[in-house]
Structures are given as structure tokens and as C-alpha cells.
Amino acid sequence: MKKVIVHPERCVGCMQCMLACAAAHSRSGTLLGALGEAPLPRSRIHVGVGAFDEGFPNRCRHCDPAPCMLACLPGAIYRDASSGTVLVDADRCINCASCAMACPYGVIRYHAVWDGPPEKIVAVKCDNCLARQAQGLVPACVEICKSGALTFEAPDRAARRRTDEVARSVSSGAICPPPAPGFALLAAHKRARAEVPAG
């Protein structure tokens, strides 16, 4: 089964996944339409900033067992059996934030959603774009990501690709240029900038 897989070394910090996620979870489903909606849709993927100002796309891992689900006393958080996706029942959610306290990754937010009870603040998190998947589309964050930081694929295939990359990097005598020399140069510059001794 395919899953969204994060390749943090490829995140360029453009935050386009956040825009696409918010738009995909709007009533209209489009960015331009979403901007005029109330409540405004919000992203469920969150790009953080690392020690050297690099980006990191932080999204729900749909853990199993899921700490958020275990912490949810009203039983609003449940797992979709067929996809393994951890979902929130907005009607049952009591906005107690226990799930956010339990979540090791900090990917749960609280706000009203257009398809929940009107004006009720509820826990909101990644739903793996199940609605899009039902239409044969890949999750919105993956579709928009052009640097390959987010892929939608079978985990064993991604793991095999990674294994091959590692294997090539240790091949005796092989020269492995960085996959993106320009990006490596920029990253080195940012690291150097951060390490300049303060005056």
C-alpha cells in the first residue's frame, strides 16, 4: 500500500505543500476559492526551520499504535481500517488538546473546519487526502512537491531505493557527486553563515 514518505534532505523549504494542503482541505478545493472561505482552511503539513535555516516538512506519521488515539478519552480519534490513516471525528472531539500533548511530532492543530460542526474548534490533522485518493489522485502535498521531498509510494520501494543509494555511495572507487550541487552549495553557505563567530 502506498504512503506519503518524507525525504527531508530534499526539502527546499518552499512551503508549497502547505498551500496545496490548505487548498485541498477547503470547501472549493482550489487555492483561489479557498482564500475567500470562512473558516479559512489551514494546512495540515507544517514546514519547520532547522538549525541552518533549512526546511523540514512535518506531517502526521499515522503512528500505530498512535499516542494521540490512546490519549483521546471521547474516542474521537480513530483509524481508518483500509488505509491505516488516523482520523478525527469532529463531532466527537471536545477540543481538550490531549492528543496534541501526546503527539511526539506536534502535528495536531485546533480550529474550525468547513466540513465539521459550524464554528466548533476541533483537532485537525493530516487525513492522507483520502478524499483525493478516492478520486485516483495522490495526496495534495505530494502532487505539488517538485523536489522529491514528499513521495507517495510503497514503503518497501522507497526503502529499496534508499538502500541502493547507500550501496552506491560505498562502492569502492565510485565518485558520488551530490544529487544537487547547487543546493549543496547553498546549504554549505547557510551553514557557514550560521557559524560566523558573533561580534
Add this chain to the structure above:
Amino acid sequence: MTHHHKGKTITQDGQLLLRKAETDQIETVWDRHQAQLPQCGYCELGVSCRVCNMGPCRVDPFGEGPQKGVCGADADIIVARNLGRMIAAGAAAHSDHGRDLVEVLAAVAEGRAPGYAIADPAKLDRVAAEYGIALEGKTAVQVAGELAHAMQEDYGTRKKELTLAGRAPAKRRELWRRLGIMPRGIDRETSEMMHRTHMGVDNGWQSVLLHGLRNALSDGWGGSMIATEVSDILFGTPRPCPTQANVGVLKKDQVNIIVHGHNPVVSETILQACQDPELLALARERGAAGINLAGLCCTGNELLMRHGVPMAGNHLMTELVIATGAVEMMIVDYQCIMPSLGTVAACYHTRMISTSDKARFPGMEHHEFHPPNALEKARQIVRLAVENFASRGESYIPVEPVPAVGGFSVEAVVGALGGSPGPLIEAIKAGRIRGAAGVVGCNNPKIQHDQGHVALVRELIANDVLVVDTGCAAVATAKAGLKTIEALALAGPGLQEVCGALGIPPVLHFGSCVDNVRILVLAAALADALGVDISDLPIAGAAPEWYSEKAVSIGAYFVASGVYTVLGPMPPIAGSANVVKLLTEGLTGAVGAAFAVEPDPNQAAVLMRRHIEAKRRALGLEAIRV
């Protein structure tokens, strides 16, 4: 405490005012920079393109996603086009500033500018002669009219070569002609850059970049040079004069007026109005001891250079100066004025005044200045500032000002040398001065405020490199106390001896950012005196904290003129290895100079000194290993 602000700025006034701003809940440029992180990698790499509406497009730096925009442009073309447009914007900004001055010169000639006059008729004659204007039997005003007209021709398309490009050494001009980058018309080169970078025009990344050099040269030897020369003609050619810098120049018991922006056209009339006896009397009537005018950024530098008007701060200080609560009025013209300033001022009694028909800002009152009404407008708004003194609440001026010397035009430097650049050349030949460095450019929250400038300049002068600086860099070193005779104690023995004998500081304030052309003129004079090209001289440039498009144009015209230039922050080019290689290596083969990028000022000093020593060696002078 100030502890967590120390990483943002090395300046004491900055740290203390950041704490004040935090208490007052003022959002600053550092807060907004933090909120923007991480910044978009495509844009940082220069591989995002918004030129046309088939896009927007971006190229995946990892090679698996899209490698071309919808039109077919690859990373090389996209990076080159984006950089070309940055140069065009920077050249346009400087050159439009120059045009506004030429229009004032024309208005003076037509008797339509009562607040202005010809302050330096000798310079008017010298520049007019360069334009081939016959002087005999003409009044200064007549000459001014003809010069304004001739300069306007430089902006158009009737020239094959810009007049003031004739100031470059003959070898350099020949090189520009050979490469096809001799600037022809100031507006023409910017306009052509916009044309070339339209979809489906110039898709040779090398030819776009070459035109970028020509576009930048149309700024350096065109628009900016006209701006500086006409400013000198209208307001006086700078001569060394004492001044002061940092927020401590604000006065508790006086009406404090700040001018911020770039063009002296407005600020010079404000200075006149601040000396108006009637307004001074009004100030005393309102309980103030006087009217204190201070500058920010380059319009401040213009007044500092010509009149010793004190300098409150540079780019990253512009919000914090308002947070003192001691500013009755800030008057802005254009460029580098953060649109946040009106919001900051709303928390205090400070009245914010915009003055240019081409620059409006939220939260500012608009009082439009034109040559015919400028002095009257200036008196009106200075009156408003005086009347605002009564509204001042608590104020916080946490530091004492630092003394500095400003006003080093090329004329003044040559004057200090006894009438020719000879003594400076002798000092360089003898090795007492290893060479000279131009340190220029802005502030950028990506670099600890002023650290890039100050650490670099300290390192250069300690190693006997004479420093000339402009813009926000010049303000940084003034605040750090490097523009005093006492600062010679920080200089190497040779520089100490030479500057000590001349009675000048080791770091010379060359003016505003258009005044970078003074560095070009001095470099050309040195090259001519030695019979070599600018690229043969033991000199280097640096922009350690640059942020603006103008700085891109400045960097490009320095390199195209033959000056090796080290940038602090990385420009948006890393997405194209070809462009990086051309700008950092390939250009040396074409124009005898290239760029380097080094965010660590101490390392940048090593690169510059290494370059200077290599040039000394090539000239047959004694050289050391760096």
C-alpha cells in the same frame, strides 16, 4: 535583557533599542525575517521563474522533477534572466535618482527652483567641459541648462557611448567595446534587459549576463555618476568635516527631525528649513532648545558628506530609531524605506512624511515635493515637526554619539594628498599601504547587523589596507569609531604612518550608495597615473551585508570595471553551476575580475588581501603571502 538581541546586532544602541521595542511590542525586521524562515529554496537558488503566465515555473535542483520551465528555459537561463532583472531594477533605481537631480538642475537653469542654486560652479564647469559644452561668455545658469540637456541625452538612445564612461582608463574602454558591453544609454540598457529577459528573446545565459554587465555599467558610469556629480554641483562637493553617528545624535531637549531615503533633493531643503530663524524661534517658543536634524541611510549620508549632519543609523536601525520615542518627524524620499515604518511610528508621537510622487507608504502623510515648491513645503513640514514637540511622551536615547569624519570626495582626497594621487601611489609602491578596499552596501538580517562591515574593515586596516566606504557600510564603521584619527591605533604601522601624516582616518567616508562612483573615479585616476587598467590595481571591493537590487548592480559594475568583489550573502544563483562558475571564475578571463561569496568577514578579508598581494606581485611590487 539584551542578551538574546546580541546575535542580531553588534551595536549597543541596536541591542538596547531592540529591548525597548520588545517592551513596546514593536515588530522589527528581525521578527519578520524569523517568521519567513525557512525561505523558499527555489527562490534562494534562483530557479523559480515568474516572467510569464505560462508559469510560474521552478526547476527541481535534485534533477528528478521538472528541469525546464514551460517555455523550455533550463536552470541556467532562468537564473541568468532573474539576475539580469535584479541588475535592471538596481540600475533603474540609481539612474532614476540621477534623473531627478538632472531635472532639478534643469529647473534651476529655468528659474523654476527657488530653493536650489549652483553651489559648486567650478565643478559645474569641469563636468560641462567633459560634455563638450563651451563655457565662454555663459553664466553658470546657462551652462547648467546645457549640461542638464546633455545629461538627459545620456539617458536616451542617441549616444553610442555614455559621456562619463570616458572617465574609465582607455584600456578598460577598449575592453568594453571588444566585449560589446560599452554602455550606450542609461535607460536603454535597463529597457533592453527587460526586453531580453521577456519570454523568447535572449536565451543565451552568457549573453544575458554580459548584457547585465553593460546594464550595470550604465548605472556606475551613467546614472549613479550623474547623480553624484549633479548633487555636488547643486549642493557642494564634499570636504572633510566632523560629524557624529548612532542613535545618540538625537537630542532630548530639541525637536528631532530625521531624513531617510536617498535623494538629497528633499533633504537639502529640509536642512535649509531647519536653519530658518522663524522656525527656530517657534521651536524655542514651544520649549525646545533648537531643531536637530539627523540622517538615516543614504539621504543622511548625502547631508553628512556636505554639511556634517549627524547620522542616526543605517538600514536595520530605521525602525529602532523611531522606538526611541524622541523623533518628532521622519521625512522620507525613496529607496530602502521599509513599509513597516508607519506602523512603528503609530506607537509613538512621530509624524511620518512621504515626499516623492513615486514613493508612498502606509501610515505616512504625503506632502509632495517638486522643485518649484520644495523650500516652501520644507518650511511647512518642519513647522509641523516643531509643533509636534509638545506631543512627545517618554523618550529613550540610550547611548552617547560616536565622533566621525565624513566628506571624502575624490577632490577632497586628492586635495589632502597635495593635488595629485602621486603620494598615495608612492605609499602603495613602497608597501606602507598594501592597497585599497571599497566596502559598500547594505544591512541584511541574515548577517549580524554591522558585524560584516566592522569586522572586515578592522581586519583590512590592521593589515595596512586603506578602506573607503559608502552607504550603510560607511555608517556601520562610523558608529564603530573607525572614522576618527584615534582609529589609526587600530591600523597597521604603514597605514598609520601615511594617514597620520595626512591627518586622515584609516577609513574614509566616500558617501551614499550612488557615491560608489567616487570609488570608480579614484580607481580610474590611480590606473591612469600608473598607466595600467583598473583590474591591474591592488584594490578589492566587498558588500558584506548586501540586500538590495541596487547592490547587485553596484557589484556588477565594480566587477565589470575590473574590481574583484566579495559578497557576504549568496545571491540567488546557486541553482546554476554554469552561472556560478562564470561569475566566480569565468569573468576574470573577460573583464579581469570576478565575484566571490564569503559570509565570514574575517575570511573575506583574507580573500581580499590575497587578491591585493597578487596584484602587487603582478605589478612588480614587493608582495607577501596571505
